[in-house]
Amino acid sequence: MKPTTICDEWLTIEALDLEARGVAHRADGKVVFAAGALPGEVVRVRVTRSKAKWEQGEAVEWQRTAYTRVEPRCPHFGVCGGCSMQHIDPQAQIAFKQRTLEDDLWHLAQVRPQTVMRPLAGPNWGYRHRARLTVRLVHKKGGVLVGFHERGSSYVADMQTCAILPPHVSALLMPLRQLIAGLSCPDRLPQIELAEGDAQTVLVLRNLQELKPADRQALARFAAQHGVQWWLQPGGPHTAAPLDPQAPGLEYTLPEFGVRMPFKPTDFTQVNHRINQALVSRALRLLAPQSNERVADWFCGLGNFTLPLATRAASVLGVEGSEALVQRARDNAAFNGLAERSRFEARNLFEMDAQALLRLGPFDKWLIDPPREGALALCRALAEMQVAGVQVAGVQVADAQAGGFRSPSRIVYISCNPATLARDAGLLVHHAGYVLHAAGVVNMFPHTSHVESIAVFERA
Known part of the structure; x- marks a missing residue:
């Protein structure tokens, strides 16, 4: 089968794999991994990769949908690779993880717990207080992109918001794109690492070349306007240092x-x-x-x-x-x-x-x-x-x-x-x-x- 062709049969999704892809079998026994499909659904799949014993692709047409399916909150879901399960009800997500744990314990070690503990769960949104955001200057997309990688790709998703980041950090994605685009070396600033404390937000900018005084002034203005701190990291993690040495610690x-x-x-x-x-x-x-x-x-x-x-x-x-x-x-x-x-x-x-x-x-x-x-x-x-x-x-x-x-x-x-x-x-x-x-x-x-x-x- 050639890549990017539509599977010629309806497939019943039997389970999820460890990457939250639906797993089905064709009539000839061949395994199919379908991104976006859930157990119990009957789908057609656009195949993007084919081997002798398996195929992978994404669900593109549904004959039957699962009761656990919900509308993803993020407009970038399916493109951004940061989340793979937003289309699944949160309680069903936890059940999937519990099943994965129990299956691994039994199939890999022949061990079962005497007691299965109640899952620990908390906020479903705005929870991510650490994140590594990629920065890319992409002229074809109008300038600088700041965000996570696209699913299964080295490209950066064109993100305007992110629902799993704290709301005040999500609101910075577009201002950060404008800021980086205005610096003297936007193509030499590949990464921004977020670290959030109880009272402080730090953005660590990976700079592959020395920033000019005007760049540092622009960063300082941004920090004052948005209530964040900048750290610069010219080399390994040990080289990271605050732009303002007097700023309070995390x-x-x-x-x-x-x-x-x-x-x-x-x-x-x-x-x-x-x-x-x-x-x-x-x-x-x-x-x-x-x-x-x-x-x-x-x-x-x-x-x-x-x-x-x-x-x-x-x-x-x-x-x-x-x-x-x-x-x-x-x-x-x-x-x-x-x-x-x-x-x-x-x-x-x-x-x-x-x-x-x-x-x-x-x-x-x-x-x-x-x-x-x-x-x-x-x-x-x-x-x-x-x-x-x-x-x-x-x-x-x-x-x-x-x-x-x-x-x-x-x-x-x-x-x-x-x-x-x-x-x-x-x-x-x-x-x-x-x-x-x-x-x-x-x-x-x-x-x-x-x-x-x-x-x-x-x-x-």
């Missing part, structure tokens, strides 16, 4: 724990402040740290979980791969008066082994919050401690517990990738002696197919 709060978290706009923080507050609260309730317990927070970042844990536990060790983030976490601990109950180490957790784990000493409980790659080395090291003796500093320790190690009684695992969570859950359940007590989704990114989740493991 911070977000975790009110339940009396914690304030200063951060830099290039630091990793969660995109959804409301959900982050709820997630930290749920994680600590599930972990239930006691005043006499020692807790480990793996992949601790700025201390998003570490510092709340320090208000409950006897002591907390936060471990993170980036030395810069570790120093920021130490600063945040001192800022919040929690330095005595928390300490931080920089360590490559993707190279963790049983010996390194034993050297860190015993912990009563663990919290794990890894990136998309998961925590394979950490979980594998824990499993190794249960099944074999380990050697530390040249001395054979036949029994890890005799060597001062004890398995944490409870592990709370925050995941941004259900596939790697499932892989690690398989290790913890089948090899490290844990049961998956509970699991559920966290709707950190409404209208996208991104699945965030939380799982609780208890020592069997």
